[in-house]
Structure formats: C-alpha cells, structure tokens
Amino acid sequence: MPNLKDHRQIGAELDLYSFHDTAPGAVFWHHKGYLIYRSLQDYLRSELLSNGYDEVFTPVMVKSDLFKKSGHWDFYSENIFKLEQEKEIYALKPMNCPEACLIYGSKVRSYQELPIRLADFGILHRNELSGVLGGLFRVRQFTIDDAHHFVRPDQIQKEIEDLLVFVEKFYKLFGFRSEFMLATKPDKAMGDSKLWEEAEKDLEQALKAAKVKYGIKEKDGAFYGPKIDIHIKDSQERDWQLATIQLDFQIPEKMELEYIGKDGRPKRPVIIHRAITGSLERFMGILVEHYQGGFPLWLSPVQVAILPITDEQLGYAKVVKEKLEAENIRAEVDERSERLQAKIRDAALQKIPYLAIIGKSEFESKSVSIRTREGKDLGKLELTKFIQKIKEEIDKKV
Ligand SMILES: [Zn+2]
CATH class of the missing domain: 3.40.50.800 (Anticodon-binding domain)
Incomplete structure (x- = not known):
C-alpha cells in the first residue's frame, strides 16, 4: 500500500484550499480547488437539466419564524446560527427545505404539474463546536447538492426509482461502489401508519425495480418518513454515507402545501428530500483522498x-x-x-x-x-x- 495522504496535506501540496482561524469551519477555496469544485457543480447542473429539475437559489438569512413554522426550530435550534436585527431574530439557514416550500407555495399548483423538482445549491450554516471541526469533513458553512421533489402519493415509487438510477450512475463515474439501505418506521413516528406502510412498500418496490443492491435498517427512518441511505466504498475500501433519499409527510403539513387534485379538491403533496454528493465540501474531501490528488x-x-x-x-x-x-x-x-x-x-x-x-x-x-x-x-x-x-x-x- 503506498503512503496515503489526507486531504489537508494534498490540498496544501496542490494549492487547492486552506483554512484560517478567522473563519472556523469554513473553507477558503483557492483557484485550483475552486476549479474542481465548479467542474463538479457544472456536471451536476447538466444532469439536473436533463432530469427535469428547476434550479432555484434562496436566501441565506431568514427570519426565525420560518424555521418555527417548519418545525426545525424545536429540534434543531442549537445548530442554528442566530442574529438579531431590529429586535427580530434571524437565522442563517441550516437547510433549504422550508424555502423550497415557499417557492412551491407561491402559486396554485395542479395535480398535472407534479412532480415539481426544485434543486438548490444554497449556502448552509450549521453550528458545530469548534473543537470537532476538521478540514473538509467537519465544516460549519457548506453547500449540499440539494433538491426537493414535490410529488403526489401515486408518483412516489417511480420518482424514487428514477432517483436511484440517477444516483448509481453518478457514483459509478468516480469508481465508487454504492449500497442502498432502506430505513423503516421508528418507534416514535409521526403521521398516519397506513401512509407509512404504503411509503415503505413504494421504496422497496423502487429499490427492486432499479435493480440495486440494498439492505434494510429496521426502525431507522426519520420520525417524519422512511428513507434510503446510500453508502459508497472508496479506493481505500472506506465506507461513506453520502446521500439520503428521504420521504417527508410532515413538512408539507406544517408548511400547508397543496395542489388541486383531479376532483378539484386541495390535497397535500409529499416531499422527497434528496442529495447525491451530500455536502459538496465533504464530497470534495473524499474525492481528494480517493484519487490522492490525481483527478481524472x-x-x-x-x-x-x-x-x-x-x-x-x-x-x-x-x-x-x-x-x-x-x-x-x-x-x-x-x-x-x-x-x-x-x-x-x-x-x-x-x-x-x-x-x-x-x-x-x-x-x-x-x-x-x-x-x-x-x-x-x-x-x-x-x-x-x-x-x-x-x-x-x-x-x-x-
Ligand atoms: Zn430538505
């Protein structure tokens, strides 16, 4: 086995990025590192276009009311950076979902328009203790190749199947082997149990139809819906969980999202949260170590x-x-x-x-x-x- 270097050392040798005490957990991208970052993003963008996505870009700083409404404030408050301005508490967004919901809800949607797929390379902040920050793997400021699919319940299976094919194709490009894990209903779960059952069945059907290798993580789903976790193995046989495809019945409820059904009545869409690289910063760190700096x-x-x-x-x-x-x-x-x-x-x-x-x-x-x-x-x-x-x-x- 040749001497393997970590991404911090390679990044310094190849002049890709640096880290400075003045911004703990945030990356200073140098020209060469940013060229790689952008090439990756350009490729992701070209795939978005050919897979029926609309790309949006939403504000970094929003009033805390939004995250209170979406429910994130209760569960996630300690990870959210807060700022006070004119007696109003603002948040640096830790995720894009609530803002994607605002775009969805900005006009009346019909059942014929769905699925609506909104991709967002928004800049996110999550507070991590400065002691645990390290290189590209643990950061406070990052971008996810994030997207939200707003779908009808009858569209879940096909939508997930297409996503699985998309994800596997993407990972193959880098020589990663992928493995999919279906995480099912936890003991503490919200929402109608019939909906859960249906959704789990849909996800499993999609995994079968996409002909990917998968396992089951019993009771490991989020409280708001079942999910598929995607793991990869890199050139050093290390296991990384990169992406998640997550069904969500709760946010549409909280954000009061609707579409007009075939019968003319308002219905709730289901949201699929999905990321393929996960945090682009972390993915870059994995790539740098995977290729040991010798990029394709x-x-x-x-x-x-x-x-x-x-x-x-x-x-x-x-x-x-x-x-x-x-x-x-x-x-x-x-x-x-x-x-x-x-x-x-x-x-x-x-x-x-x-x-x-x-x-x-x-x-x-x-x-x-x-x-x-x-x-x-x-x-x-x-x-x-x-x-x-x-x-x-x-x-x-x-
Ligand atoms: Zn989301």
Whole structure:
C-alpha cells in the first residue's frame, strides 16, 4: 500500500484550499480547488437539466419564524446560527427545505404539474463546536447538492426509482461502489401508519425495480418518513454515507402545501428530500483522498502542462496554451529556466494529467510530445490531433 495522504496535506501540496482561524469551519477555496469544485457543480447542473429539475437559489438569512413554522426550530435550534436585527431574530439557514416550500407555495399548483423538482445549491450554516471541526469533513458553512421533489402519493415509487438510477450512475463515474439501505418506521413516528406502510412498500418496490443492491435498517427512518441511505466504498475500501433519499409527510403539513387534485379538491403533496454528493465540501474531501490528488482529466484544475525545453520555444509554448484555452482546455506553461527533467518531475508531482513537451522539432512541425503524469510516453502528436484527443476524453469524463 503506498503512503496515503489526507486531504489537508494534498490540498496544501496542490494549492487547492486552506483554512484560517478567522473563519472556523469554513473553507477558503483557492483557484485550483475552486476549479474542481465548479467542474463538479457544472456536471451536476447538466444532469439536473436533463432530469427535469428547476434550479432555484434562496436566501441565506431568514427570519426565525420560518424555521418555527417548519418545525426545525424545536429540534434543531442549537445548530442554528442566530442574529438579531431590529429586535427580530434571524437565522442563517441550516437547510433549504422550508424555502423550497415557499417557492412551491407561491402559486396554485395542479395535480398535472407534479412532480415539481426544485434543486438548490444554497449556502448552509450549521453550528458545530469548534473543537470537532476538521478540514473538509467537519465544516460549519457548506453547500449540499440539494433538491426537493414535490410529488403526489401515486408518483412516489417511480420518482424514487428514477432517483436511484440517477444516483448509481453518478457514483459509478468516480469508481465508487454504492449500497442502498432502506430505513423503516421508528418507534416514535409521526403521521398516519397506513401512509407509512404504503411509503415503505413504494421504496422497496423502487429499490427492486432499479435493480440495486440494498439492505434494510429496521426502525431507522426519520420520525417524519422512511428513507434510503446510500453508502459508497472508496479506493481505500472506506465506507461513506453520502446521500439520503428521504420521504417527508410532515413538512408539507406544517408548511400547508397543496395542489388541486383531479376532483378539484386541495390535497397535500409529499416531499422527497434528496442529495447525491451530500455536502459538496465533504464530497470534495473524499474525492481528494480517493484519487490522492490525481483527478481524472475532466476534474483536473490544470489538464495540460506545457513544458518548453529551452527559452527559445517559449513563444510557441504560449501559442499552444492559447489554442488549448480556446477549446476550454485548462493549460499552464512552465516558464522557468529549469532542466526538462525538473519540469517533468514537478508537473507529475502536481498530478497534471498530460505533459506537452516542446523542443525545436515540435516547434517546426507544429506538434507536441506527450507524456502522462504516470510517466507513459505517447510520442509526438500534431497539435490539432492532441486537442481533439483531449476534448474527447473530457467529454467522456475519463
Ligand atoms: Zn430538505
């Protein structure tokens, strides 16, 4: 087993992020770390579009009344950051759900409109004691790839099934193996027991239909509804619980949400809370350790290191960089007057996937000599062919 590093060490070596006492539990994203974060978010966004979501963005600071109405204040108050303004208590939101409900409730909804899926990369704050904060894994400020599906009871099963397929596909992209756990009604549960029974049956049917591996966690559901917890195994065989798909019968009740049914009468929708990465900050920490900093091409903050052999090729190296950037490929030129071996070593240590070496013959033939960060020599390629190859690999997310 090679020497494994933790994400704090890798983050410092690769200049991805830092932490400062002035903001305990909050991440300072450096340019390269933020490029990875954004690439991940861009991918999630593209999937949202093709899966029928509407993306919304809701306020960070709201009056505490909202969380009192939603019921979070009673159970969650000690984790909520509070501010007083003009004799009014405000909260930094610890979750997006109540605000998603306000958007849902902002107009009359008909049964034909459902499901309505609202995604929100809102900025959340939860108070954790400063002693337990650590790196990207325990933070106070974070973003969840959050979404709320407002559905009719008859839509639950299909909606969950589609979600399970979506989630599994997403995790496969990173080489994670996923396992699903159905958590059923706890002893202390709210709501109609017939509704619970139906919902548990729906979730189990969905798990079967999606053909995923699953187990049962008896009586481990939330008091407001059953859920599916999703665990993954990373490259070091560590188990992480990332996502939850959670049915909720209570918030729609508390927030008085309705839709007009086929019979013209108002009905209550059911909410599915779901996140796939969970906290993006924590997910980034897991990815950094999973890949040990050697991200796949599409996520790499610098995708190509351009290494001129002597200063004479510097001009051409800059032209190559411009051509790559014009195709949205992230590239950097090593302008130092170091020996080529040193430049190759440093680029590989920075885990840059491709090293494009430029000497006299490459300049004359408008080409580049390509090496990978693993030390594989791919030989000389015409620049246009190299660009085409990289673009295809980025698109395929390898
Ligand atoms: Zn929620």
